[in-house]
Amino acid sequence: MATIKLAPQLEISRIVLGIWRLMDWNMSDQELLTYLKQSIDAGVTTFDHADIYGDYECEAAFGKALQLDPSLRSQMQLITKCGIKLKSAKFPERQVKYYDYSKDYIINQVEQSLANLKTDYVDVLLLHRPSPFFNPMEVASAFEDLKTSGKVNHLGVSNFTPIQFESLQSYINEPLVTNQIEISPAQLEHFDNGNLDHLIEKRISPMAWSPLAGGSLLNPQDEKSKRIHDALKKVANQIGESDLSKVIYAWLLMHPSHIIPVIGTGKINRLKTAVSALDTQLNLEQWFEIYVASLGENIP
Numbered sequence: 136m137a138t139i140k141l142a143p144q145l146e147i148s149r150i151v152l153g154i155w156r157l158m159d160w161n162m163s164d165q166e167l168l169t170y171l172k173q174s175i176d177a178g179v180t181t182f183d184h185a186d187i188y189g190d191y192e193c194e195a196a197f198g199k200a201l202q203l204d205p206s207l208r209s210q211m212q213l214i215t216k217c218g219i220k221l222k223s224a225k226f227p228e229r230q231v232k233y234y235d236y237s238k239d240y241i242i243n244q245v246e247q248s249l250a251n252l253k254t255d256y257v258d259v260l261l262l263h264r265p266s267p268f269f270n271p272m273e274v275a276s277a278f279e280d281l282k283t284s285g286k287v288n289h290l291g292v293s294n295f296t297p298i299q300f301e302s303l304q305s306y307i308n309e310p311l312v313t314n315q316i317e318i319s320p321a322q323l324e325h326f327d328n329g330n331l332d333h334l335i336e337k338r339i340s341p342m343a344w345s346p347l348a349g350g351s352l353l354n355p356q357d358e359k360s361k362r363i364h365d366a367l368k369k370v371a372n373q374i375g376e377s378d379l380s381k382v383i384y385a386w387l388l389m390h391p392s393h394i395i396p397v398i399g400t401g402k403i404n405r406l407k408t409a410v411s412a413l414d415t416q417l418n419l420e421q422w423f424e425i426y427v428a429s430l431g432e433n434i435p
């Protein structure tokens with residue numbers, strides 16, 4: 136299975152499994168362990184978490200499964216995120232959802248994630264969202280401590296603009312490894328707001344969250360999704376495929392910025408479909424057919 140290098144000491148799978156929807160999968164610890172093993176066997180070895188997923192429950196559920204076979208840890212790469220403070224019954228004192236990137240909070244959240252995930256380290260820590268109250272010096276100091284103690288190996292960001300990325304980068308003494316952003320045929324924003332160009336310039340591979348637009352492209356309800364669905368069907372017919380999700384993954388994977396899809400399925404067959412998209416080729420005209428269908432008008 137293909138991998139991709141995000142840093143000299145960091146190689147992750149070309150397809151990443153996102154764990155956001157884990158609590159919807161209704162799996163026992165043993166079933167989740169089986170799913171993780173099947174995923175690794177299929178070549179998807181990298182798992183994307185956040186402290187807040189499942190109202191703060193997904194990391195612990197994953198950790199319980201991992202505890203059943205701790206030897207799996209050395210075969211996987213774990214990504215987690217911090218920075219968002221949800222309003223939650225678990226934190227009754229919180230009056231409002233807000234972002235916190237203070238040094239103490241970052242370190243505390245990472246330690247909490249490690250305890251939940253039943254691991255000593257994460258391969259990558261992402262700052263979940265940019266904040267209007269952001270102090271890169273606090274982040275730099277937190278990362279330095281976490282790196283020195285071996286708790287976090289690499290730092291990246293999510294949903295950042297190029298300016299926010301570069302501002303943080305100027306305070307961190309090693310390269311940020313990725314920017315995880317929303318990219319799908321339904322979400323074209325980053326193709327023309329400079330974000331992908333910035334990452335290409337920096338030789339940094341973006342991670343794409345919700346690559347199937349949360350599944351809505353397979354079950355289109357609105358006009359735009361229907362247009363995209365029709366274009367996907369047309370391209371699928373041309374290349375002799377019946378699974379539209381495979382066309383979407385191939386569309387993302389072929390982009391020169393080396394987009395890494397973060398897929399959200401709880402079903403092994405669908406995960407394997409994503410892997411098989413690595414061998415599916417679209418031509419440039421087919422890529423634009425899908426792009427233009429999403430725009431709803433011809434490009435200039």
Ligand SMILES: NC(=O)c1ccc[n+]([C@@H]2O[C@H](COP(=O)([O-])OP(=O)(O)OC[C@H]3O[C@@H](n4cnc5c(N)ncnc54)[C@H](OP(=O)(O)O)[C@@H]3O)[C@@H](O)[C@H]2O)c1
Nearest residue numbers: 153154155183344345346347348349350353398399400401
């Ligand atoms: N950084 C951020 O701000 C951010 C934000 C959101 C998400 N994320 C990350 O991105 C990951 C993926 O997001 P996502 O779950 O929205 O991704 P997605 O892959 O676009 O959507 C997954 C959903 O689509 C369904 N699906 C998959 N294949 C399908 C098919 N062939 N037909 C119909 N439905 C299908 C899945 O259901 P089944 O399980 O039934 O297959 C699941 O409900 C998350 O787990 C998380 O790690 C990051």
